[in-house]
Amino acid sequence: MPVSRLDAEDCGFPHFRIRSPHKDQQPKIFDFSSHYRAAEALKFGLSMSEPGFNIFVLGLDRAGRMTATLDYLNKAMEERSAPDDWVYLNNFSRTNRPRPYALPAGEGRKLLSAMETLISHLREAFVSAFNAPAHLTETQTQTEEARTQLREKFDALREYARERGLDVQENEKGVMIVALNEEGEPVSLDEIPKERRNEAEDAFEEVAEEARKTLLSTRDLEEQIADTLDSLRRGAAKVVLKPRIKKLRDKFTSPGLKAWFEALEKDILDNIDAFEEASDQPAIESGDGKIPETVDDRYAVNLLIDHSRDKCPDVVLEPSPSYDNLFGQIQYRPMGGGMHPHFSLIKPGALHRANGGVLVLRAESLLEHEECWGFLKAALRDREIRIEETHKGGPPTAGAPEPRPIPLDLKVVIVGAPKFYYTFFSLDVDFRNHFRVKADIDADMPAAGRNISIYTGLLRESALARSGIPVDNGAIRQLLGQAARWAGERDKLTAQIERVEDVGIEAGALAKSDGRESIRAADVRRAIEERRHRNSRLEDRSHERVQRREILIDSYGAVVGQVNALTVLDYGDHAFGLPARVSARSYVGSLGVLNIERMVDMSGPLQQKSVMTIEGFLKSRFAQEFPLSFACNVTFEQNYGGIEGDSASMAELCAIISAISNVPMRQNIGITGSMNQFGEAQPVGGISHKIEGFYRICADQGFTGDQGVIIPQANAENVVLREEVVQAIRQGKFNIWTIEHINDAIELLAGMPSGDRTDGQYPTDSVYGKAMERLRKNDLILRDRYAYPPRAEM
Numbered sequence: 001m002p003v004s005r006l007d008a009e010d011c012g013f014p015h016f017r018i019r020s021p022h023k024d025q026q027p028k029i030f031d032f033s034s035h036y037r038a039a040e041a042l043k044f045g046l047s048m049s050e051p052g053f054n055i056f057v058l059g060l061d062r063a064g065r066m067t068a069t070l071d072y073l074n075k076a077m078e079e080r081s082a083p084d085d086w087v088y089l090n091n092f093s094r095t096n097r098p099r100p101y102a103l104p105a106g107e108g109r110k111l112l113s114a115m116e117t118l119i120s121h122l123r124e125a126f127v128s129a130f131n132a133p134a135h136l137t138e139t140q141t142q143t144e145e146a147r148t149q150l151r152e153k154f155d156a157l158r159e160y161a162r163e164r165g166l167d168v169q170e171n172e173k174g175v176m177i178v179a180l181n182e183e184g185e186p187v188s189l190d191e192i193p194k195e196r197r198n199e200a201e202d203a204f205e206e207v208a209e210e211a212r213k214t215l216l217s218t219r220d221l222e223e224q225i226a227d228t229l230d231s232l233r234r235g236a237a238k239v240v241l242k243p244r245i246k247k248l249r250d251k252f253t254s255p256g257l258k259a260w261f262e263a264l265e266k267d268i269l270d271n272i273d274a275f276e277e278a279s280d281q282p283a284i285e286s287g288d289g290k291i292p293e294t295v296d297d298r299y300a301v302n303l304l305i306d307h308s309r310d311k312c313p314d315v316v317l318e319p320s321p322s323y324d325n326l327f328g329q330i331q332y333r334p335m336g337g338g339m340h341p342h343f344s345l346i347k348p349g350a351l352h353r354a355n356g357g358v359l360v361l362r363a364e365s366l367l368e369h370e371e372c373w374g375f376l377k378a379a380l381r382d383r384e385i386r387i388e389e390t391h392k393g394g395p396p397t398a399g400a401p402e403p404r405p406i407p408l409d410l411k412v413v414i415v416g417a418p419k420f421y422y423t424f425f426s427l428d429v430d431f432r433n434h435f436r437v438k439a440d441i442d443a444d445m446p447a448a449g450r451n452i453s454i455y456t457g458l459l460r461e462s463a464l465a466r467s468g469i470p471v472d473n474g475a476i477r478q479l480l481g482q483a484a485r486w487a488g489e490r491d492k493l494t495a496q497i498e499r500v501e502d503v504g505i506e507a508g509a510l511a512k513s514d515g516r517e518s519i520r521a522a523d524v525r526r527a528i529e530e531r532r533h534r535n536s537r538l539e540d541r542s543h544e545r546v547q548r549r550e551i552l553i554d555s556y557g558a559v560v561g562q563v564n565a566l567t568v569l570d571y572g573d574h575a576f577g578l579p580a581r582v583s584a585r586s587y588v589g590s591l592g593v594l595n596i597e598r599m600v601d602m603s604g605p606l607q608q609k610s611v612m613t614i615e616g617f618l619k620s621r622f623a624q625e626f627p628l629s630f631a632c633n634v635t636f637e638q639n640y641g642g643i644e645g646d647s648a649s650m651a652e653l654c655a656i657i658s659a660i661s662n663v664p665m666r667q668n669i670g671i672t673g674s675m676n677q678f679g680e681a682q683p684v685g686g687i688s689h690k691i692e693g694f695y696r697i698c699a700d701q702g703f704t705g706d707q708g709v710i711i712p713q714a715n716a717e718n719v720v721l722r723e724e725v726v727q728a729i730r731q732g733k734f735n736i737w738t739i740e741h742i743n744d745a746i747e748l749l750a751g752m753p754s755g756d757r758t759d760g761q762y763p764t765d766s767v768y769g770k771a772m773e774r775l776r777k778n779d780l781i782l783r784d785r786y787a788y789p790p791r792a793e794m
Contacts, residue, residue, distance in 0.1 A: 613675065
C-alpha cells in the first residue's frame with residue numbers, strides 16, 4: 001500500500017487568490033456560504049406571522065453570529081412601519097387595575113402632552129368659572145334663600161316655644177330650650193313655681209319634639225341647598241370641561257379611548273374640589289387601596305412605549321434577561337410615611353420595547369436567568385405581556401397596581417453556541433413549540449470565489465476601522481492562511497471571522513507602533529507568534545518536563561513494545577500537541593489485550609471501543625487456525641488525568657504487535673490515527689497541533705534527518721503548520737508520512753515488511769510472521785505444558 005511524504009508546500013499556509021468585493025457591494029457576514037442557510041432561516045422565520053415561528057441562531061463563538069444577526073434583523077425591520085405606542089391609563093372604577101391602550105406611533109406622546117395641558121388649564125378654568133359673576137350671583141341667591149328658609153323655621157320654632165312659656169336659643173353647641181319667668185327672662189326649671197312646674201315640664205317635652213322635627217327638616221333643606229350648590233358648580237365645571245374633553249375625543253380615536261374619555265369627564269366632575277388643592281398635596285383617595293394621590297397622578301398618562309422618533313420596529317437586545325428586565329416592573333415612591341406603588345410608576349421591559357419588532361437574547365444569558373424561561377414561554381403561549389408585582393422580597397402592598405396585560409406580537413431570536421441548543425433548549429418540548437425555526441451557521445466554508453471576496457473585504461474593513469491603517473495583500477493572505485489553520489482544512493476557512501479579525505487588529509497595533517502606514521504579512525506573523533507566546537505557558541512547561549526527563553519521550557532509537565502516540569491538549573485559549581508514550585508488554589495467556597486505563601476507570605468509552613477494535617483486527621489476522629493465545633497489557637505511560645478518543649488506536653496496535661513479535665519500533669517517528677477492524681487508517685482531529693508537538697520534541701532533542709510523524713492519508717488536507725515547521729520539512733530535518741493502512745505504519749516503524757499472508761502463512765522475516773510464530777508457540781505452551789483448554793471464541 002502506498003506511503004506518501006508531504007512536501008513543504010503541502011504543509012504551510014495555503015496561498016489563496018485574493019478577490020476583492022465589488023466597490024458598490026458592502027460585504028456582509030451572512031453572505032458567506034457558511035451563513036447562507038442561517039440567513040434563509042431568518043428570512044423564513046420573520047415572514048411567518050403565525051405564533052411559534054421564533055428563531056434560534058446557533059453557531060460557533062466568534063463566528064459573527066450576534067453581529068450578523070442584529071445587522072440582518074435591523075435591515076429586515078427597515079421595510080416595516082413603526083409599531084403602536086402603548087400607554088397605561090387610570091381605571092377609575094378599579095384604580096388598582098390600570099388599562100393599557102394602543103395608539104399609532106407618536107400619538108402616545110401627544111396624548112401625554114394633551115392631558116398635562118388639560119389638567120393644568122382646568123385648574124385655572126375652574127377657578128375662573130367659579131368666580132364668574134353669574135355663578136357667584138346664582139350661588140349667593142341660592143344661599144340667601146336657604147338662609148331665609150332656615151331663619152323662618154327657627155323663628156316658627158321659637159314662637160311655638162314662647163306660646164308655652166319657653167324659649168329656644170342658639171349657641172356654638174347647637175339649639176338649647178330654656179324656661180321663662182313672668183318677666184320673660186330665662187330661668188331654670190327649679191325657679192318655676194311649683195304649681196306651674198308640671199305644666200312647664202310638659203311644655204318642655206312638646207317644644208323639644210318640635211325642635212327635633214325642625215332640625216330634621218333643616219338638615220334636609222341644607223342637603224338640598226348643598227346639592228343645589230354642587231349642581232351649580234358641576235354645571236359651571238361642565239361648561240368648561242365638556243368642550244375640552246370633546247376636543248380630546250375627536251383628536252384621539254384609538255379603540256377604547258372614547259369610553260375612557262367619558263369616564264375621565266365623570267371622574268373630574270366628581271373630584272372638582274381636588275383641583276383647588278395644591279398640586280403637590282394628595283387630594284384624592286385612589287380607590288381600592290385608599291392611598292391618597294394628587295390630581296396630576298390620578299389623571300397621568302404613563303407613556304410606557306414611545307415610538308414617536310422611530311420609523312420602523314425596534315430590534316431589542318436584552319443582555320440580562322431577568323424578570324424585571326424582560327417584563328417590566330412597578331416602582332415605588334415615598335408617600336405618607338411609607339413606600340407606595342402607582343400605575344404611573346409602571347416601567348416597561350424588553351418585551352414591551354420589542355413588541356411589534358424583534359427581541360434578541362443570548363442563550364447563555366437566558367440560562368443564567370433560568371427562572372425567567374418559564375415566564376417567557378408563558379408569554380409566547382398566551383401572546384400577552386403580564387407585569388406581576390414581585391413585592392420586592394416582602395409582603396404585597398395593599399392596593400398595588402395589577403396592570404392588565406398588553407397583547408404580544410413579536411419575534412424572539414435566541415443566539416447561542418450549538419452546545420446550548422442541543423443540551424438544554426432542544427430537549428424542552430415547549431421550546432420546540434415556540435422556536436420552530438433553526439438558523440444553523442456552519443463551522444467553516446469553502447475557501448474559494450465569493451467567500452474569499454467577502455472574507456477579504458471584511459478583514460480590510462475591520463483592520464482599517466480599528467487601527468486606522470490599511471492592510472496589504474500579503475497580510476490578507478497570511479490572515480486567510482490562519483483562517484484555514486483554524487478551520488483545520490487547507491481548502492476551507494473558519495466561519496469564526498471575528499477571531500481572525502482580532503489577529504488583524506493586533507497586527508495593526510504592531511504596525512502602528514513601528515510607524516508603518518500599512519499592515520504587512522510580517523506584522524500578522526508577529527501578532528500570531530506573540531499571541532501564541534502569551535498563551536503557551538502550559539505548553540512550555542510540558543516540554544520543559546520532557547527535556548528534564550520528567551516525562552519520558554525519546555525521538556531516537558528503537559524499542560520493543562513502545563510507540564510515540566500524538567495527542568492534543570486543549571485549554572480553551574490554547575491547544576498544543578504533546579506526544580504520549582504507549583507501551584505494551586506481552587506474555588503467555590489467553591486474556592488478549594488488557595487496557596490498563598480501562599481497568600482503573602481512566603478511559604472513556606471511545607478509547608475502550610478502540611481497544612476492542614484492535615482485538616478484532618488481531619483475531620482476523622492471527623486467530624484463523626487457533627485461538628488468539630496471548631495476553632498483553634497496554635497503557636499510556638505517565639497518564640494521570642484520564643484519556644478519551646480513538647486517535648491513538650494505530651499507535652496502540654503498533655506497540656502490541658511490537659511486543660508480540662519482539663520487533664523494535666522506531667522512537668524517532670510519532671504516529672496518530674484511528675483504525676477500523678480491517679486496519680484501514682481513519683482521520684483524526686487536531687492534526688496540525690499533533691505534528692507540531694512531536695516536531696518540538698525533535699527540535700529540543702536534536703534533529704537527525706529521519707524524524708517525523710505518520711498520519712492518515714485522509715488527514716493530508718488538514719495539515720496547516722507554522723512556518724518554523726514548514727522550513728524544517730523543506731530543509732529535510734523533519735518528515736510527514738501519510739498512510740492508508742496500519743501495515744504501512746508498521747513497516748515505517750519497524751523498518752521491515754509487515755507481511756502478506758500466502759497460503760495461510762506470513763513470511764518468517766516479516767513483522768506479522770514473527771508475531772504469528774510467537775502466538776503459535778504461546779498456543780502450544782497453553783495446550784501442552786499447562787493443558788490449558790482453548791479459549792471460547794465469541
